[in-house]
Amino acid sequence: xxxxxxxxxxxxxxxxxxxxxxxxxxxxxxxxxxxxxxxxxxxxxxxxxxxxxxxxxxxxxxxxxxxxxxxxxxxxxxxxxxxxxxxxxxxxxxxxxxxxxxxxxxxxxxxxxxxxxxxxxxxxxxxxxxxxxxxxxxxxxxxxxxxxxxxxxxxxxxxxxxxxxxxxxxxxxx
Numbered sequence: 001x002x003x004x005x006x007x008x009x010x011x012x013x014x015x016x017x018x019x020x021x022x023x024x025x026x027x028x029x030x031x032x033x034x035x036x037x038x039x040x041x042x043x044x045x046x047x048x049x050x051x052x053x054x055x056x057x058x059x060x061x062x063x064x065x066x067x068x069x070x071x072x073x074x075x076x077x078x079x080x081x082x083x084x085x086x087x088x089x090x091x092x093x094x095x096x097x098x099x100x101x102x103x104x105x106x107x108x109x110x111x112x113x114x115x116x117x118x119x120x121x122x123x124x125x126x127x128x129x130x131x132x133x134x135x136x137x138x139x140x141x142x143x144x145x146x147x148x149x150x151x152x153x154x155x156x157x158x159x160x161x162x163x164x165x166x167x168x169x170x171x172x173x174x
Contacts, residue, residue, distance in 0.1 A: 012150050014141040016078035021070040028063040035059055080141055082150045104128045106158045108151055123151050125158070 039053055081088040089096040106125040123136040136151075138144050 010084050012082045014080040014143060014147050017140055017142055018073055021073055025066040025070050028066050032059045032063050100154060102127050102129065103158045105160060106155045108148065108155055
């Protein structure tokens, strides 16, 4: 990004999806309305809501927490920006820039313990100066195919992930 906050033509910006948060807030809200409608009473042509029911409070808690989570994630405004020389993790208050030459290895593939569809679920890379890995879950960003294409372009100039020694061995029954 340029100093004024404007993108250059070579930067690709991928916004974090909020679909899940919208859906969960809506589901909890519909559940609250439906349960309240079933449990409520019509007394003298007036709907009286049953607030003494503890399940109403539990559902209200879930509605409130899902709305707060949605609000915080919308306020945070997370983005993944790919520039010709770096990968930038950015949100409203912080920016983390990873220079491409600092990447030790990069792997595009599936997560072993996650059972979701799609061939490309995760992008994992390791920096030379950092012990922990960076993990980008592709499905959490808009324009998934374009993100995978950009990361594949970056992966062409970065070494592939080394196989772990314990996975190379074939165990035989002796």
